[in-house]
Amino acid sequence: xxxxxxxxxxxxxxxxxxxxxxxxxxxxxxxxAEGKQGLFSQDGALSLLxxxxxxxxxxxxxxxxxxxxRELCEREPLLKEMSAYAPGIRILQQEPWEALCCxxxxxxxxxxxxxxxxxxxxxxxxxxxxxxxxxxxxxISFYSFPSAKRLAACSLEELSPLRSGFRxxxxxxxAERVASKKEGxxxxxxxxxxxxxxxxxxxxxxxVGRKVADCTLLFGFHRLEVxxxxxxxxRAMETFFPGKDPEDLGPYxxxxxxxxxxxCRSKGQELFPEKARQKKGEHPC
DNA sequence: GCCCAGGTATAAA
DNA sequence: TTTATACATGGG
Numbered sequence: 001x002x003x004x005x006x007x008x009x010x011x012x013x014x015x016x017x018x019x020x021x022x023x024x025x026x027x028x029x030x031x032x033a034e035g036k037q038g039l040f041s042q043d044g045a046l047s048l049l050x051x052x053x054x055x056x057x058x059x060x061x062x063x064x065x066x067x068x069x070r071e072l073c074e075r076e077p078l079l080k081e082m083s084a085y086a087p088g089i090r091i092l093q094q095e096p097w098e099a100l101c102c103x104x105x106x107x108x109x110x111x112x113x114x115x116x117x118x119x120x121x122x123x124x125x126x127x128x129x130x131x132x133x134x135x136x137x138x139x140i141s142f143y144s145f146p147s148a149k150r151l152a153a154c155s156l157e158e159l160s161p162l163r164s165g166f167r168x169x170x171x172x173x174x175a176e177r178v179a180s181k182k183e184g185x186x187x188x189x190x191x192x193x194x195x196x197x198x199x200x201x202x203x204x205x206x207x208v209g210r211k212v213a214d215c216t217l218l219f220g221f222h223r224l225e226v227x228x229x230x231x232x233x234x235r236a237m238e239t240f241f242p243g244k245d246p247e248d249l250g251p252y253x254x255x256x257x258x259x260x261x262x263x264c265r266s267k268g269q270e271l272f273p274e275k276a277r278q279k280k281g282e283h284p285c
Numbered sequence: 286g287c288c289c290a291g292g293t294a295t296a297a298a
Numbered sequence: 299t300t301t302a303t304a305c306a307t308g309g310g
Contacts, residue, residue: 107292108293114290170293206294207294208293216292233291
C-alpha cells in the first residue's frame with residue numbers, strides 16, 4: 001500500500017486532533033488508538049506505517065491530500081500561505097467514541113493535561129492489550145481505550161483518579177447515552193446523518209456544545225465538511241476572512257480549518273498580540 | 286503564585 | 299437573545 005500525497009507524521013499528531021501520542025528522542029513518535037499502539041519515525045512511517053491496514057486507514061493514507069489542498073487554495077487563495085506551514089497534515093480517522101470523550105475532556109483545558117487525563121482514563125478503565133512499546137516502560141502494560149459500557153458503569157467518585165474536574169459528569173452522561181442508545185443516540189448513524197442532525201444529536205449530551213460536537217464529527221466520524229470554530233479560528237476568520245462563510249470552502253472545509261488552525265498556532269502572538277495583553281481589568285491601551 | 290487552556294451550563298440583563 | 303460567570307485542575 002502506498003501513501004497518496006504528502007504526509008507529515010509530527011504535524012498530524014501534534015495539531016490537537018488526538019491526544020494519545022508521545023514525542024520521543026530521535027524523532028520517533030509513540031501513538032495509540034482503540035486497543036492498538038504504534039511506534040514510528042517520519043522515515044519509518046513512509047514504509048512501515050503504510051503496510052499496517054489499521055494505521056493506513058487511521059492516517060487516511062489512501063486520500064491524496066495534495067489534490068485536496070490544491071482545490072482548497074483555488075477556492076481561497078489565502079490558504080496557499082497558510083497550508084504551506086503544514087502541507088502534510090491529515091485528518092485522522094479516529095474511533096468515534098474515543099474522539100467524543102477526548103473532545104469532551106478538551107474543553108477549557110490544555111493539550112498536555114488532556115493527554116494526562118486520557119492516559120489515566122485508559123489505565124484505570126481500559127482493558128490490558130499487551131506490553132507497552134514505549135522505551136523505558138517496556139514492562140508496563142498497555143491499555144486500550146475503555147468502552148462506553150465500561151464508563152457507564154462508573155460513578156462520579158470512581159472517576160476521581162482521572163482528575164478531570166467538572167468534565168467527569170459529562171463523560172458519564174456521554175457514556176450512559178451511548179451505551180444505552182438513550183434518546184436514540186446511535187453513534188454509527190452519525191457517519192451518514194446530515195451534519196446538522198448529527199450535531200444536534202451529539203449536543204444532547206451534557207457538556208457537548210457546538211465546538212465539541214463539530215470536533216467529534218470531523219475527527220471521530222471523518223466528516224471532512226465540518227468546520228469547528230474555536231477562539232483561534234474565530235479570531236483568524238475575523239482577521240483574514242471577514243464575512244466569509246466556512247461552508248464556501250466546500251466538502252473539505254475541515255481540512256482547511258486544520259491548515260488555518262496550525263498556521264495561527266505556529267505564528268501565535270505574532271498574529272494576535274492583543275491576546276497576550278488580555279488580562280482581566282487591564283486596559284488594552 | 287498567577288494566568289490560562291481548540292468551551293459549556295447556568296443565571297442574569 | 300445576548301452577555302457574564304463559574305467550573306476543576308494543573309501546565310508553563
